[in-house]
Amino acid sequence: MKLSQFQPGQSGIIKEFTDLEMSIKLMEMGCLPGESIVVERIAPLGDPIAITVSGYQLSLRKREASTIIMQ
Amino acid sequence: MGQELKVALVGNPNSGKSTLFNVLTGLSQKIGNFPGVTVEKKEGFSKLPDGRTARIIDLPGTYSFYPKSRDERIVMDALADKNSPVHPDLIVFVADASNLKRNLLLFSQVADLRIPIVIALNMMDLSMQAGIEIAVDDLALKLGVQIVPISARKLEGIEGLKLAISQSSSIPTQFPSIDVPALAPDLIHAIRRDLNIKYPYVALQLAHQHEQLSFLSDEENIRIEEIKNEFSFHSQKSQATETIGRYSFINDVLFDTVKLNSDPGKETMSNRIDNILTHRLFGFVIFFLILFLIFQSIFAWSEYPMSLIENLFIWVTNLSHQVLPQGVFSDLLIDGVLAGLSGVLIFIPQIAILFAFISILEDTGYMSRVTFMMDKIMRKVGLSGKSVVPMIGGFACAVPSIMSTRNIENWKDRMITIMVTPLIACSARLPVYTLLISMVVPDQKVWGFINMQGIALMALYLLSIVSAIIVAWAMKLIIRSRERGYFIMELPVYRMPRWNNVLLTMYRSVKAFVFEAGKIIIAVSIILWVLSSYGPSGKFNDIDQKYRSEAYVEKYPKHEIDRLVSSEKLENSYAGILGKSIEPVIRPLGFDWKIGIALITSFAAREVFVGTMATIYSVEADNSNLASVRDKMMAARNSETGLPVFTVAVAFSLMVFYAFAMQCISTVAIVYRETKSWKWPAIQFAYMTSLAYIASLIVYQLLK
Numbered sequence: 147m148k149l150s151q152f153q154p155g156q157s158g159i160i161k162e163f164t165d166l167e168m169s170i171k172l173m174e175m176g177c178l179p180g181e182s183i184v185v186e187r188i189a190p191l192g193d194p195i196a197i198t199v200s201g202y203q204l205s206l207r208k209r210e211a212s213t214i215i216m217q
Numbered sequence: 218m219g220q221e222l223k224v225a226l227v228g229n230p231n232s233g234k235s236t237l238f239n240v241l242t243g244l245s246q247k248i249g250n251f252p253g254v255t256v257e258k259k260e261g262f263s264k265l266p267d268g269r270t271a272r273i274i275d276l277p278g279t280y281s282f283y284p285k286s287r288d289e290r291i292v293m294d295a296l297a298d299k300n301s302p303v304h305p306d307l308i309v310f311v312a313d314a315s316n317l318k319r320n321l322l323l324f325s326q327v328a329d330l331r332i333p334i335v336i337a338l339n340m341m342d343l344s345m346q347a348g349i350e351i352a353v354d355d356l357a358l359k360l361g362v363q364i365v366p367i368s369a370r371k372l373e374g375i376e377g378l379k380l381a382i383s384q385s386s387s388i389p390t391q392f393p394s395i396d397v398p399a400l401a402p403d404l405i406h407a408i409r410r411d412l413n414i415k416y417p418y419v420a421l422q423l424a425h426q427h428e429q430l431s432f433l434s435d436e437e438n439i440r441i442e443e444i445k446n447e448f449s450f451h452s453q454k455s456q457a458t459e460t461i462g463r464y465s466f467i468n469d470v471l472f473d474t475v476k477l478n479s480d481p482g483k484e485t486m487s488n489r490i491d492n493i494l495t496h497r498l499f500g501f502v503i504f505f506l507i508l509f510l511i512f513q514s515i516f517a518w519s520e521y522p523m524s525l526i527e528n529l530f531i532w533v534t535n536l537s538h539q540v541l542p543q544g545v546f547s548d549l550l551i552d553g554v555l556a557g558l559s560g561v562l563i564f565i566p567q568i569a570i571l572f573a574f575i576s577i578l579e580d581t582g583y584m585s586r587v588t589f590m591m592d593k594i595m596r597k598v599g600l601s602g603k604s605v606v607p608m609i610g611g612f613a614c615a616v617p618s619i620m621s622t623r624n625i626e627n628w629k630d631r632m633i634t635i636m637v638t639p640l641i642a643c644s645a646r647l648p649v650y651t652l653l654i655s656m657v658v659p660d661q662k663v664w665g666f667i668n669m670q671g672i673a674l675m676a677l678y679l680l681s682i683v684s685a686i687i688v689a690w691a692m693k694l695i696i697r698s699r700e701r702g703y704f705i706m707e708l709p710v711y712r713m714p715r716w717n718n719v720l721l722t723m724y725r726s727v728k729a730f731v732f733e734a735g736k737i738i739i740a741v742s743i744i745l746w747v748l749s750s751y752g753p754s755g756k757f758n759d760i761d762q763k764y765r766s767e768a769y770v771e772k773y774p775k776h777e778i779d780r781l782v783s784s785e786k787l788e789n790s791y792a793g794i795l796g797k798s799i800e801p802v803i804r805p806l807g808f809d810w811k812i813g814i815a816l817i818t819s820f821a822a823r824e825v826f827v828g829t830m831a832t833i834y835s836v837e838a839d840n841s842n843l844a845s846v847r848d849k850m851m852a853a854r855n856s857e858t859g860l861p862v863f864t865v866a867v868a869f870s871l872m873v874f875y876a877f878a879m880q881c882i883s884t885v886a887i888v889y890r891e892t893k894s895w896k897w898p899a900i901q902f903a904y905m906t907s908l909a910y911i912a913s914l915i916v917y918q919l920l921k
Contacts, residue, residue, distance in 0.1 A: 166453050171705050173460045174281045176319040186488065190497040191593040194602070196708055201347075201477075202316045203487075203708040205589050210703055 149183065149197075150211035157184040158216040165213040176200040177214065222271045224263075224382060225295065225303070227327055228311035229320050230278035231709040233339040235259075237311055237369040238275040239718060241379075258303070265383040266376070274303050280319070282326045282422060283456055288623050290429050296330050297419050298432040307385050308334040309378070314351060314366070315344035315710075317475060321467045322460070325394040328362070329418035333389050335381050336364040342371060343710070347485075348478040356474040361392035370715060395462040397421060400455055404448040411440055425452050487582075487710040494583065500590050507583075511574045512675045513668065515647070519566035526566075530559035549746055557742025557828035559846075562731065564648045564824070568613075569723045571644055575613055576722035580714040584609070585706060592704060598686050599693025601625055602704055604634040608685065611641030612678070613726065615884045619891055629698035635891060636901055637689045639884050642681040642876065645823040649875045650677055652827055656851055657868040681876055688904070741818050741825050745832050749792035749814070756789045787811075787833065806874065806910070807867040807917040809855070816874075823880045866920035870913045878909035 152158065159182050163169035176199050177183070184198045194207040228234045242261025259275040276296075279289040295303045308327060312320040328334055338353065357364040363381045367374030397417045398405050401424070408420040427433055427441045444450075493499055534555055541547035578584045584606055592602025600608075603625045610618035618638050625631040642650070651674070658673045751757075763769070764782050773781070787793050788810075795817060796810030803813055811833055819826040827846065834849035853862040879885065879902045888898040 166457060168703065170283065170453060170456045170460060171703065173457065173464070174283070174322065175705055175707070176322075178461065178464050187491065187495060189589050189593060190495065190500050191590070193593045194589060194704060196491075196495075196589065200316070200318045201349075202319070203710075205585075205704070205706050205708050207592070207704045210705060 147216050148212045149185075149214040149216055150195075150208045152185040152195075152211075152216070154185050154187050157182060159183070161215045161217040163213055164215060168210060168213045172206075172210070172214065175204055176202070177204070183214075183216070222265070222269055222382070223274065223304070223306045224271045225274045225276050225305035225308050226311055227276050227292065227296075227308050227323070228278060229280055229313065229316075229323060231707055232278065232311045232313040232320060233369045234275065234278055234311045236715060236718065237309075237337060237339065237367070238273060239721065240369050240372060240375055241271075241273050263379065266380050267383045269383060271379075271382055274305065276303075279323065281323055281460075283425065284429070290426070293422060293426060293429075294431055296327070296332065297422060297430065301432065305332060306387070307382065308332050309382065310334055310336045311339050312336055313344075314338045314340050315347050315349060317344075317349075317351070318464075318467055318471060321470070322463055324360075325463045325466060326418070328360075328389075328391040328394065329397055329416070331389045331391075331416045331418075333385055333387060334362050334391055335378075335385055336360070336362055337369075337374075337378050338364050338366045339369050341366045341373070342368045350476040350478060352474045356470065359392070359470045359474065361390050370712075394466045395459070400459055400462075401448065401450060404444055404450050407444045407448070408441060411444070412437055421455075424450055425456070485710070490711050491586070491708075495586050495590055500586075504587060504590070507578075508678075509675065511571070512678060513671045514574075515567050515570050515674070517668070517671075518570055522566040523563050526563045527559070530555065530562075534559075548750070549743065552750075553742045553746030553832060554739055556831040556846075557739065557745075557825075558735070559831060562735075564644075564651075565727050565731070567647055567651070568644050569727050571613055571647075572726040573719050573723050575610065576719045577714045578609070579606075580712070580718060582709040582711045585708050588706065589708060598690040599630070599633045599696075600637075600689050601627065601630040601634075603706070604630065607634055607638055608641050608682075611638045611643060614643050614645070615639040615641070615881065616887045619884070619887050622891070626703065627698075629693075629696055632696060632892070632897070633689050633692045635888060635897070636692055637685040639879055639881065639888075639901065639905065640681055640685040640688060640877065642678045643823075643881075645881065646677075646875050648824045648827045650674055650872055652830075652847060652850075653863070653868040653872050655847060656863050657865045677872060677876060680873075684877065684908070688908075737822050737825065741821055742828055742832055745792060745814070745818055745829055747791075748795070749787055749790045749833060752786070752790040752793070757786055760785050760789065792833075805917070806913040807864075807870045807921065809862060811853075811862070812867075812871065816880075819880050821880075821882050823875055826875070866917050869920055870917035873916045874909045874913040876909070877905055877912055879905035 147158075149158075149160075160177060160179050162179055163172065181199055186196045186198055186203060188195050189205075194205050195211055196203055196205045197211075198204075226234050226238055238259060238261065241263040261273050263271045263273050265271055274295070276292045277288040279292050282293055284290045284293065295301050295305070296308075298304060310324050310327060312324060324334075324336065336357075338351070344351065351366075353364050353366055363385065365374055365378045365381045367378055369375070400421060404424055405417045405420045408414060408423055409417065412420070412423065414420045414423065423430070423433070423441055424445055427438055433441075494503060534551055537547065537551050537555065541550070578587075587609070588602040588605045591605045595602055595604055604622070607618040607622045607625075610621060615638050618641075619635050622631050622634045622638070625634060651670075654670050654673045658670050661669045663669060663672075760782060764778050769778055769781075788797075792814050793810065796813035799813045799817070800808075800810045803816065808816070814833060815826045815829040818829045830850060831846040834846065834853065850863055851861070854860065855862055885898045885902060888901060889895060892898070
């Protein structure tokens, strides 16, 4: 399942990425395979989303979230 | 200077780096540019406990060494180049204690450059509240560096940090984190050998980003390229392997030094605030209310200080007239310089209020929520959520805002943001708007609390936003690009604004306004005074002769003759001739030749309009009349029809003209510097000026 399909409040653990370039940016921001993610909220207009990862909040677009495969 | 220690502050964005910088340096800071680039460089001095002085350099915040934006490249440039004037003797790494894992990624990269380093573990108060327990000494032992727990906002631990800086070792003590040479053994070896690089990680970084570094020679760049090809170096794969390796090292280090005692079910304060501020409906309502509050207060709060400044200038002008001997020099001083300055300095209160609000919005973390909420809309019109901050900054000044678009990674998003930011109503338009609004919009309250003038001003600001969006959307269709954009952004926790920082921002912006704008305004005022006080030879004498004749002396009282003389002299001066020559073009917009003069002079900067008006009407007015610019303009009559010059139609036509026209040399210059071509500023100038002309024409013809 992709992270972009998660609903607010749902949580999970990162399994892998589908895009190398994006994965580097995401990993720099603390989104690593094995790390747990909570989807906190979705922006009022439906995109982007806000997640909590390694203790802080990160916002990313759904397109970017769709490159994250969850366990 | 042998005794001076060069210290660079390095850290993630939102780690409290700037707060620490302000605390360490106070008012000794200087704002300049990094060598060769236009990234803002903040530098200041701090007294150390041992009597030495540390020169503190604040490097741009970054999440890693692999830069996503131009600002971030400065960090690598300063740290990897030993000969750089900003290459530090010591790095103070500012880490957010409540978010240690991600902060340590950059630390482990910085540590591998083998520059002596000290960690300032910031936001200790916050991390304690969040239930994070850090065994600081154990952590220091594992990393091999001094760690000083601080809370920059609460001024805790600062003396300890200064002591650590003064006692720091001049050789690096940090332990290695990952096996860097193993990432690309042959490549690193070859670069170290051929370019004479001491440390493996510096060599690896050169392979990754040599094209973007400013200190390498052409031969060195070519050699690195050859080495990369020889060992088929894949930059992205190497970055991914490195990042994973570093995090696994960090996880090991943090495993038994950091404990989390929080209750995972408990909702944080920041989250509860977000539930309201980014709410589907309330979120936008609140955003709108905040904008509303800002514009109302720009008018309401500035009234008193503005009238103080106004009275001060009237007093000084009055005094000068009494004290200074009559003559050309005092005319130049009073009617040229003083009149021009008074027209502009009066806006200091409004600029200070605007910058105070912008700095509060950024400081509290609200600005990034605005970005979060607006991203989808902005993307529809060809912008990104990240364009919101430059555009909101555009309310202050387009120049720093255009510089701040460097945070937008995508080329097309960035170009469109640069192209439309000057449409946003900047603070230089504020003098023009407030002056004209106060002349034609009644100072009345609707429902007892909504100021009509405030509404008019807000309408102009909304117009600027709407026009920026429409133009952006049009450009989205025109500009082609295949590059992909992304939007991965930290949402910092909400914090109380640092009032010191707000005051400092107000101080800096007012200072920049007074000195930067002041210079242009004084220069323009002097030129203008000369142009409007002198004319082609013989003309002025003829006028004097004419009015000294019997017919006039008998018919009119003395002061009326004086007024007629100065009015006719202005019309025949060089400025008058210039204004009259463009009058046919601007007549359909409702502008006369005097406004024409102001349009020409304010091509340098919009706020010059007010100074020009002040100068023109002071030159014309007889000396006994010492009223404000506004009163002088209100009293202005068309010499042929006898009707007021500034009617509602003319005033709104003028305001709309200033809303769209690209009347700012600094913006043209900065767009050229940022896009590195004359093409973009030329397009921008052309489309904005045409837009201004057409819009003014429509407004004037409709309201006439």
